[in-house]
Amino acid sequence: MTTRTTTGRRLAAVVLSVGLIAAACGDDDETASASASGSGTGISADDVAQETDNELIQEAVDGYRAYVQEQIQTMQAETTVFTDAVRAGDIDGAKDHYQISRRPWERIEPIAGLIEDIDGAVDAREDDFEGPEDPNFTGWHRLEYHLWILEDVSDAGPVADQLDADLQVLADTAETLELPPGVLTVGALELIEEVAAPDGKLSGEEERYSGTDLYAFQANVEGSEALVDLLAPALEEADAELLGTINGQFDELYAQLGALGSYEAGFINYNDVTEDQKSEFAATLGELSESLSLLNGVLGLE
Amino acid sequence: MEPHNRRRFLATAGAAALAATAVSCTNGDDQDATPSSGSSRTYPYLGTHQAGVTAPAAAAGIVAGLDVRAENRTELAETLTKLGVSIEQVMSGEAYEDRAGGFPALDTGILGPDIGPAGISVVVGYGNSLFDDRFGLADQKPVELQRMPKFGNDYLVRPERSHGDLSLTVNADSSEAAVHAFRQLLRETRGDLVPRWMREGFNKLIAEDTPGVAPVRNLMGFKDGTANLDAGDEALMNDLVWVAEEDQQPAWAVGGTYQAIRVIRMMVEFWDRTRLNEQEGLFGLRRDTGAPLGQEREEDIPVHDGFESHIARANPRTPGSERNLILRRGFNYVGGLDQNDQLDQGLIFVSYQRSLESGFITVQRRLDGEALEEYIRPLGGGFFFVPPPPADGEPLGASLLA
Numbered sequence: 055m056t057t058r059t060t061t062g063r064r065l066a067a068v069v070l071s072v073g074l075i076a077a078a079c080g081d082d083d084e085t086a087s088a089s090a091s092g093s094g095t096g097i098s099a100d101d102v103a104q105e106t107d108n109e110l111i112q113e114a115v116d117g118y119r120a121y122v123q124e125q126i127q128t129m130q131a132e133t134t135v136f137t138d139a140v141r142a143g144d145i146d147g148a149k150d151h152y153q154i155s156r157r158p159w160e161r162i163e164p165i166a167g168l169i170e171d172i173d174g175a176v177d178a179r180e181d182d183f184e185g186p187e188d189p190n191f192t193g194w195h196r197l198e199y200h201l202w203i204l205e206d207v208s209d210a211g212p213v214a215d216q217l218d219a220d221l222q223v224l225a226d227t228a229e230t231l232e233l234p235p236g237v238l239t240v241g242a243l244e245l246i247e248e249v250a251a252p253d254g255k256l257s258g259e260e261e262r263y264s265g266t267d268l269y270a271f272q273a274n275v276e277g278s279e280a281l282v283d284l285l286a287p288a289l290e291e292a293d294a295e296l297l298g299t300i301n302g303q304f305d306e307l308y309a310q311l312g313a314l315g316s317y318e319a320g321f322i323n324y325n326d327v328t329e330d331q332k333s334e335f336a337a338t339l340g341e342l343s344e345s346l347s348l349l350n351g352v353l354g355l356e
Numbered sequence: 357m358e359p360h361n362r363r364r365f366l367a368t369a370g371a372a373a374l375a376a377t378a379v380s381c382t383n384g385d386d387q388d389a390t391p392s393s394g395s396s397r398t399y400p401y402l403g404t405h406q407a408g409v410t411a412p413a414a415a416a417g418i419v420a421g422l423d424v425r426a427e428n429r430t431e432l433a434e435t436l437t438k439l440g441v442s443i444e445q446v447m448s449g450e451a452y453e454d455r456a457g458g459f460p461a462l463d464t465g466i467l468g469p470d471i472g473p474a475g476i477s478v479v480v481g482y483g484n485s486l487f488d489d490r491f492g493l494a495d496q497k498p499v500e501l502q503r504m505p506k507f508g509n510d511y512l513v514r515p516e517r518s519h520g521d522l523s524l525t526v527n528a529d530s531s532e533a534a535v536h537a538f539r540q541l542l543r544e545t546r547g548d549l550v551p552r553w554m555r556e557g558f559n560k561l562i563a564e565d566t567p568g569v570a571p572v573r574n575l576m577g578f579k580d581g582t583a584n585l586d587a588g589d590e591a592l593m594n595d596l597v598w599v600a601e602e603d604q605q606p607a608w609a610v611g612g613t614y615q616a617i618r619v620i621r622m623m624v625e626f627w628d629r630t631r632l633n634e635q636e637g638l639f640g641l642r643r644d645t646g647a648p649l650g651q652e653r654e655e656d657i658p659v660h661d662g663f664e665s666h667i668a669r670a671n672p673r674t675p676g677s678e679r680n681l682i683l684r685r686g687f688n689y690v691g692g693l694d695q696n697d698q699l700d701q702g703l704i705f706v707s708y709q710r711s712l713e714s715g716f717i718t719v720q721r722r723l724d725g726e727a728l729e730e731y732i733r734p735l736g737g738g739f740f741f742v743p744p745p746p747a748d749g750e751p752l753g754a755s756l757l758a
Contacts, residue, residue, distance in 0.1 A: 103458065163444025303547075315721055329516065337425055351459030 062146030097167040097244060102236025103355035110288035111353060117284045118238055122162050126225050129158035137231055138213035140197055140207050149201050152244050153269035156194055157317065161280065163248060164241025169227050175220040179253065179260065192216050195263070202263040218353045238281050239350040245278035246346060256332060258324045268321035272311050278346070279304050285349065293352045296345065303342040310334060396529045399477040401444040402745050405598060405611055408477030409685070409708050410587035413559055413571045414527035415475075416534045417687045419617055419704050420554035421483070425547065429491050429594025433757050435548040439522075440752025442544040443480065446537040449473045451463060466536040475529030476537045480752070481615045481740025486521045496606045496756060498599070498741045499555060500614065500712040506649035510734045511621075517553045517736035523617060525706060527685070531558060553736060555619055557687020557704045568655035570646055575688050576627055576731070577700050578639050579646030582654055585673055585683045596715075597683050597708050608755035611744030614681075616716035617737040618705040619689070627731050638728045640665025669722045670682050682707040682715045702732070711737060 106112065136155040139148035159166075159177065166173040176193040180186040186199045192213055200210040253259045255271040282289070282300055290296040315321030315333070392657040399407035425430040445452075451471050452463040467474055485495035503519060503631050524541060528534040534556070542551065567586040570579035574754050585592055599605050627635070636642055640649055640658060648658030648667065660668040671677065684707045691700035696732075709715025746752050 334425075337547055337550045342548045344543065347460045351456055353458075355458045 075155045082241055097202055097237055097240055099168050099232060099234055099237065102234055102240050103350065104234045104236065106235045106353070106355060108288055108354065111238075111285065111355075114238055114281075114284040114288060115233050115235055119233055119283065121284070122165055122228055122231075122233075123156035125162045126196055126221075126228055129155065130218075130221055130225060132158070133217065136197075137218050140200075140214040141211050143157065143207055144204060145201055145207060148197070148207065149264070152194070152198060152201065152264065153266050154317070156270060157273045157276075159194075160270045161277030163274065163277065164237055164244055164281075165228065165231065165233075166216070166224075167244075168231060170222055170235070172220060172224050172227075176217060176224075179262075181253070195260075198263045200263065209322070235353075236350065236355055238285060239353060242278045242281035242285070242349060243343060243346040245281075246339055246343050249274050250336060250343070254323075256335060256339070258327075261324065265323035265325050266321070267324040268311065268314055268327070269317060272317065272321070275304070275307055275311070280351075282346075285353070288353055289349070293348075296348060296352055300342070300345045303338065303345060307335075307338050307342060310338060396473040396475045396533075398449045398473045399447055399475075401440075401447045403592040404477050404744065405593075405613070406477075406742055406745055407447075408479035408525060408527050409597070409613060409683070410593060411475075411477050411527055411685075412560070412587070413561060413581070413685060414477075414529070414621055414687075415561055416528050416531040416552060417557045417559075417704070418522045418524075418526040418534045418538045419687070419706060420538070420559065421518065421552045421553060421617075422522045422524060422549045423552055424486070424521045424549060427490065427680050429757060431548075432491050433751070436546060436753030436757075437751035439480065439541065439545050440746060442541050443478045443752070447476050447478060449476065456471075464536045464539050466532050466539075471536075474533035474536070475527070476533055477527045478537060478541065479523075479525040479527070479615070480743055481523035481525070481742045482756070483520045483522060483738060483740050485519065491578065491757075493756070496608065498605055498609050498612070498614070499603075501741050502653075502739060504616070504737060504739045507734065508721050509729040509732070512734070512736060514736070515757070517619070518739040519550045522549065523615060523738060523740040525617075525685075531556070531666065555687075555689050555691070555704050557689045559687055562692065570654065572688070574703055575622055575624060575690075576635070576639075577643055578635075578641055580686075580703075581684055582641075582646055583667070583681075585681055587683060593683070595710075596679075596681055597710055599710055601706075603710070608743060608758070609741065613708045613710060613742045614712040614715065615742050616707045616712065617703070617740070618703075619736040620703045620705055621700060621733045621735050622702040623731050623733070624701050629747050630731070637663070638666060638726075638731070640667040647738055666723070666726055666728050669726050670719055674724070679714050679717045682709045682719060686707075702735075705737070708742065 080138060132151065133155040136148055136151040139145075139151060164171075166177070174182065177195065178191065178193055179195055180188070180191055180199070183191040185191075186196070186203070194217065197207075197210060197217065198215050200207045200213070249255045249271050251257075255261075255267040255274065258265070258267055261267040282297075282304070288298060310331075311321075314327065399411055401407075424432060424435050426435050449472050451469060452461070455462060468605075482501075484497075484501050484503045487493045487501070512518055524538070526534045526537045526541075526676070528537060538554075542549070561571050562573065567584075567589075570582040570583065570584075572580050574580040585596060587593065594600065597613050599609050599614075601610050603610075605612075632643060636649060640660075640663075641647065642649065646654035648656055649665075650659060650661075651657075657673070658667060658673065671681070684705070686706045687704045689702055689704050694700045707716050743756060746754050
C-alpha cells in the first residue's frame with residue numbers, strides 16, 4: 055500500500071466495507087496499489103439504508119442497476135477509444151476523447167465507493183502520491199498529465215492498459231453488486247457534494263492539467279438527476295413539492311452550465327470561469343444539496 | 357428562491373419545551389438585563405433597536421459580508437424573511453425540533469441538544485449595494501450610506517474581501533456558540549445569501565463593561581476601549597448611536613444605526629520587536645495600566661501635548677469632537693499565515709454611530725497618516741446600515757420594503 059496522504063481526500067474508500075466486495079480487490083497488487091481514494095463519493099453500502107417496503111423505491115433500485123450497467127458499457131467502449139488513441143500516440147485524438155470516456159464514470163460515481171480501490175485506481179489525483187510521476191499514480195488523471203503537461207504519451211501505454219483492466223474489474227464487480235436503497239438517496243446528494251468539495255470540480259482541482267472540469271461537473275449533475283428521476287414516482291407520493299423544488303434547482307444549475315458550453319459543443323476551459331461564476335455555482339449547488347439532503351428522510355429510509 | 361425546505365427547517369419555534377429555561381429574554385427594552393459575568397443569557401430579537409449593537413463586548417464573534425441572490429423585490433422579501441426567522445431562532449437559545457435519523461439534524465449540534473442561553477446576538481446590516489437598481493430601493497437609502505472608500509493606509513486590493521449587500525455580526529459567549537449561530541444562518545438561507553468574506557474574532561474580557569475601563573486588550577497588547585461609549589447610557593446612545601426622527605432619514609431607518617467594519621491587520625512580528633517606549637508613544641498610553649502617558653490611572657483624562665499619538669488623533673477632546681464619539685464593538689482575530697508565512701492577526705474593528713460622517717469617517721480622517729500606520733494595514737470591511745428590528749409579527753425587511 056502506498057502512503058496515504060490526507061490532503062484533498064474525501065471520506066471515500068476509507069469507510070468502505072471490505073466484506074462486501076472482497077472479490078473485487080483483485081490479487082494483483084498493482085491494481086490494489088491504488089489505496090489513494092481519487093475523487094469518489096463517500097458511500098459505504100453498510101452505512102446507508104438497507105431496506106424498504108416501498109415498491110416504488112425498489113423499482114428505482116432496479117432502474118438504477120440497469121442505468122449503471124448501461125453507463126459501464128458506454129464507459130468501457132468510450133474508454134477503449136481513448137486508450138487506443140493513447141497507445142497509438144495520437145495526442146489530439148486522446149484529448150478529444152478524454153472527457154467523453156469519463157462522462158459515464160462521473161455519472162455513476164456513487165457506486166465507485168462500493169467497489170474497493172477502484173476509485174483510487176482510475177480517478178486518483180497526484181496529491182495522493184509522491185507526485186505526478188509516481189508509478190503508483192494510475193488512471194485517467196495520470197493520462198491527463200501525459201497529454202496536457204508532458205504532451206508525450208510514448209511511455210503511457212501501460213497506464214492505458216491498466217485503466218482498461220481496472221474498468222473491467224469494475225464491470226465484473228458491478229454485475230453482482232448489492233445496491234441497498236440508501237445508495238440512491240445518498241448517492242444523489244454525494245454527486246453534488248462531490249462537485250463542491252474542496253478537491254472537486256468547483257475548485258478546479260480535479261482536472262488541473264486540462265482545465266476540463268466543467269465536463270465532469272456536468273456529468274456529476276446528470277448522474278444525480280438520473281437518480282432523482284428514478285426516485286420521482288416515490289417522491290411524487292412522499293413530497294411532490296420537494297421534487298418540484300429539486301427539479302427547479304437542477305434546471306437552474308443546467309442553465310448556469312449551459313451558458314459555459316456543452317459536451318457536444320465543448321465547455322470553456324475552467325481557468326476562464328470567473329470568480330463570480332464560481333460563486334453563483336456554489337450558491338446553486340449549496341441550495342440543491344440542502345434539498346437533496348432531505349431525500350432519504352422524506353422517503354422514510356433509515 | 358423556493359422557500360419550501362427552509363420553511364420546514366424553521367417550523368419549530370413553537371417546539372419550545374425549553375421555553376421554561378430561565379432566559380431573561382423579553383421583547384422590548386434591551387437594556388434591562390445586564391448579564392452577570394460567567395453566566396450566559398439571551399438577547400431579544402425584537403425591540404426598539406437591534407440588541408447586539410449595545411450588548412456588552414462579546415467573548416467571541418463572527419463578522420461577515422454577504423450578497424443576496426434575489427433578483428427582484430419579492431425574492432428579496434423572501435430572503436430577508438428567512439434570515440429573520442433564522443436569527444430569531446439562534447438568538448432564542450431554544451432547541452431545534454428532533455427529526456427522524458434518516459434526515460440530517462436541523463441544527464449543528466455544537467451546543468448540545470438543549471442549546472440554552474449562549475449570549476448569541478446577531479446584528480444584520482444593509483450594505484450600499486442593496487440600494488442599487490435591483491430592488492428599486494434607491495430612494496429608501498439612508499442618506500449617508502455609501503460604499504466604504506479607500507482611506508490613506510488601506511490595502512483593499514481584493515474587493516471581494518470587502519463590502520456586501522448585507523453584513524452579519526454574530527456575538528456570543530463562546531466561539532462554539534458563534535460558529536453554531538453562523539452555520540445555522542448560512543444553512544437556513546442557503547442559495548439565497550452568498551458569503552463574500554468572513555472573519556472570526558474573540559475577546560478575552562478583562563473587566564465588566566464599565567465606563568472608563570477597557571474590557572479587552574488588542575493583539576498589540578494595549579487596552580482597547582478605555583474611552584468607549586457607555587452602551588448602558590440610553591441618553592448617550594440616543595444622542596450618538598441611534599438614528600432619530602429629526603435626522604431626515606427614510607422612516608424605516610429611525611432606531612437604526614450606521615455600522616463601520618474594518619479588518620485591520622497588525623504587523624505583529626514587527627510590533628513585538630519594537631521598543632516599548634516607542635509603542636507607548638505611538639498609542640499615547642502605558643501598555644501595562646492603560647493610563648494615558650503622564651497620568652496615573654486608566655480613567656484619567658489624557659493631556660495632549662502636541663504629539664499626535666493614536667488616542668490624541670482618535671479622540672482629541674477638543675470642543676465639538678464629542679460629536680465624533682462612536683460605539684466600538686470589535687474583536688481580535690487570528691487568521692493563520694499570510695503568503696509570506698507571517699502571522700495574519702489583528703482587529704476586526706466594528707463601530708456604530710448615528711452619523712457615518714460625524715462618526716467613523718471623521719475619526720478615520722484624523723487617524724490617516726498617524727505614526728501607528730507603519731504597524732497596521734486595513735485589509736477590508738464595509739459600511740452598512742443596521743435597521744431597527746421588525747415590528748412584532750412582521751418579517752425582517754418589512755418596513756424597508758413596505
